[in-house]
Amino acid sequence: MFNISFSSLTASEIREAANQKLALNNLSDWERDIWTFTEAFLNKKNNTFSVLTSGSTGKPKLIKLSRKQLEVSAAATINFFNLQKRNSTLLAIPASKIGGKMMIVRSALAQLNLSCVPLSANPFNGIKLNEKFDFAPLTPMQLFNGMSDVSTSKKVENLNTILLGGGEVSNLLFSKVQLLKASVFHSYGMTETASHIALRRLNGKNAQPYFETLSNISIALDERNCLQIEAPQFSKEVIATNDIVKILSPNQFEWIGRFDNTINSGGVKIQSEAVEAKLFNFLKFRFFIAGIKDEALGEKVIIAAERSPMNKSELSKFKALLEQKLSKYEYPKQVVFIHKFRETDTGKVQRSESLLHTVAKLDLK
Template identity: 25%
Template structure:
């Protein structure tokens, strides 16, 4: 495939490609294409070549879009990293993805330097899209651009490697191919529809597929993407009106805040709210019906380049809790432990196959455990009725808080690393705002008397903020089953 942004610039050069809502600045397709050409040329001057792994540690801003499309133009595989992760967490991902260059900005420079220094014997080069303050950081715009020949991507080439977390807490790099991304873009538009003046608002992090996919689809659809660095309900509502937004991607927490901050119709041009990241409550969906919010509840994964199944607003209203029907080309089935199909109405593990499904993880063992002849074992439990699907839980103990995945084992390891902690158990408990919140039972070491505030500080130095337990209770022993495993039901009973 040729460079999609360059192709779009040849077709509709004067159309608006990008709007920075934080600064009310606009880029035409031609302007963005020229900026990407300069960025790609400067990265080439610094040694980035086809086949390299280009890491990004950038907030949701136009500079990130320039780097994303510069990677496409150069033929470098994009490795988007979360700006909320600690340097230690980043270092693990940088090593596992074999990142060859890391791009940061002024807000992430310190973490980028610390993470790349810890990632291996030879520090990974760090490039900033802003002025560089640290000695080991190169300012991108101070280098003259080389001439770049756009890469001709094969469909099965790995376009990007986002990370997800498994139940062990070990970050898993997901190999998403060009075929995966294109199939997802086509199947999504078949379900959601498309306006000629489509304007998609993005206030999600660009290391999540929920935030990244609208950016990747922008030149394919010929739509405008409106970026906001972080979610503020009042500001987002104002963006919808100012820029005639037609579509957006939200998680239940942000949608609830948006409803709280507004009255009546959120925006007359808004036709699609793609709602994912966590299950939506019946109360939230009822509020959407009352306010005429066109919500499309969706079920998706990083491993499927976004959506797997998506409900229309009518399906969401008539079948409470459904995530709808599988997307075009996507096969979704309910299976028992032996891999046999379960009949309608009976629960089992959801297994998905089709062209959107990743060929696997960076780790061969993780790939073998999850991917098989029948497709990807999602780890989600659900059922189907009349062609519609519901997701009711997990086969493991993954916590989903505010759309972010948290592996309990990773939090337990951080707590146990504190000198005053003998044992710990971590679960997700219901939370009105976040869907779930991280909660922990902690057993102090004999003679120790740790404070919850001290454990909070300890965890924040090792974990992203959303992984830090919001509730901590001290106990004499962790409830366990006869076989010695943590009795998670009993743990939850002790955590309000």
């Protein structure tokens, strides 16, 4: 772990420290990413910044964002969470991606104290037991692992506000965060909007089942029922997404799932995420629902399981659970076994890529 004190050091001093660090040959990639962007952002001559998209639905692509876009997004977060000078914040997500970059921008603008830890599925391993943080952006996977590990679960209690992003929040994690005193928010956003444009409170008295947009954001649906975003501060054009949503009010929406994950099986449309939600609390291994080509149905529903193949007894119990929880249209025709799901840097499962690494298949009848 190392700290960058934006509250006590000038931009010139931090840039000098960054250049000294970058001159070293023994920096790890995560450290180099942090110092490289910090130095670049504090250099006022730089007005555009290149950022890689997450690659959760395809190959990551490089896009350019302006200094003004980053600062407007950071200011919205600073104001919403009332971040104050000298607040302690945590950077445990990649500075090579928009989430990590924005945490550096927020820290610079609000003069926060930023603690940086190695990238890990459980970043709490790199934090001292009594160390407290006012604000911590994490992926759902990181929070889940931190709460599930008995050696780090108490460290999670030292966070005041948690901002989850970069992935979906499972039913199991949702139930876990109800036990936290920290305020936990789930963010909706993308690289193109320089981080989140909407937030959902997951726990406490003000918990809500929907996302609420930040100021100066307009939302609408396209012909696929996918979210369209008008955010003049980020883009002159309407930003199209592949997220199927239900709009509840001019600034509130419920996330349904990805258009990419809609399965058309014999003319019946099935949303993968809706089926997964019915099973999350009952399966002890990671899984996802997908559709693959089928001559008769066009697409057939399958379930991918991150585990070794089941024996006869396990398969019998598994089929009984599926029959109990799912409709006949949702019931998978096949289960495929994958040793390890492929993921992006932020922990999003790459479904198509993962299916290429299937080790066994069993028909479910």
